[in-house]
Amino acid sequence: MKRLLAAFAALCAFGPVVATPPPLAVVYVHAGHLIEPSTGQVLDDQLIRVTDGRVSAVEPWHTVPQGATVVDWSKQWVMPGLIDAHVHLADFLQTSNAAEPLLHSAEATAYLGARNARATLEAGFTTVHDVGSYRANGNIELRDAINRGDVVGPRINAVGGYITVPGGGGEVTGLPKGMVVPPEMRVGVARTPAEVTRKVNRLFALGADSIKLIATGAVLTEGTEPGVIELSGPMIAAAVKAAATHGSWVTSHAHGAAGIKLAILNGSRGIEHASLIDDEGIAMAKSHGTYLVMDVYNGDYIAEVGRRDGWSASILRKNDETTDLQRQGFTKAVRAGVKLVFGTDAGVFPHGTNALQFKYMVRYGMTPLQAIQAATSVAAEFLGWQDRVGSLTPGHWGDMIALDSNPLADVTALERVQHVMKGCALVR
Incomplete structure (x- = not known):
């Protein structure tokens, strides 16, 4: 061999x-x-x-x-x-410590990203959408290292950092008093549509392929709630417009039903998580051709490992409140014929075990062929790479x-x- x-x-x-x-x-x-x-x-x-x-x-x-x-x-x-359209290669795994992203140097994080990339590729995932690293250029640099042949890993469509409001779902929060988040971890923080435009342009200048918006609060970010809208419609629209000037597109982290619909109405190509999507949101996704990237395995991992390892009570509560509803929404979306993309949120759970999600997609309504298509031909269309992969x-x-x-x-x-x-x- x-x-x-x-x-x-x-x-x-x-x-x-x-x-x-x-x-x-x-x-x-x-x-x-x-x-x-x-x-x-x-x-x-x-x-x-x-x-x-x-x-x-x-x-x-x-x-x-x-x-x-x-x-x-x-x-x-x-x-x-295979294609996983929701991973975080260039960061450390989720732990019980909210300050974890600040505890490791850029160099250590880069080496870990290389290991994660190899594990992902060896598991059969030859393409990924890396939808954010706390250091804005982390996944971009990893992509470039793979493309040069310095590192073994999948083809990466990289978003750089997150477009998020101050203290929002894309920030490092819940830190001990006196601990300060460095500027390179806040590159995408914006307060107005004009700031969103500038930050999107900055990410493309760093080499981003596409853009990730944090439209609602997050399960794993302390001090935010999944159902709460964080980016306004004009801010989402500004990001979509700015990305289009670079020949690209945006996807939106959105758990809450109202935030999902706001992102769809303002031109987001994809919705990440879609945990609390309602019937109206499903119908809108269908009519607008919006892709849903629903990580229907992840909730079980968080519930088991989070309780075992002492993750915060608020994170465990939010996970409990979203997991079953997300799966119910997934089943409805399958029946409605919405475009569903394989995306796992690997990085919360260990890289290389991404394929554990397939059986969940089948359990909650897909045929095996539909699940495979979600991780090949449909995911390739979502990335705009249907002429290259899938x-x-x-x-x-x-x-x-x-x-x-x-x-x-x-x-x-x-x-x-x-x-x-x-x-x-x-x-x-």
């Missing part, structure tokens, strides 16, 4: 530019059963040709050129790499996973990913 990994690394990495272009890197994957989520088709005994990291052909298996690099997954189920049709990156059993029959198979390829590099 080590020799195979080394061969792939050599094949996928080219040296300095020379007068004669290097030969194309070509890999042939023999897929026993190929699941194409965009169509729901399962094709047996397929050849997937990957040229310079992108799929160049998918066809019935046949003899390949002598000496070609072949990946033999002929006894396995193969599908596109499918194994020609032109897409050669990001794929191999499983020993059929996830369409038992979605928990996705918790046991055997092999991972990103581009033409065999990661696992």
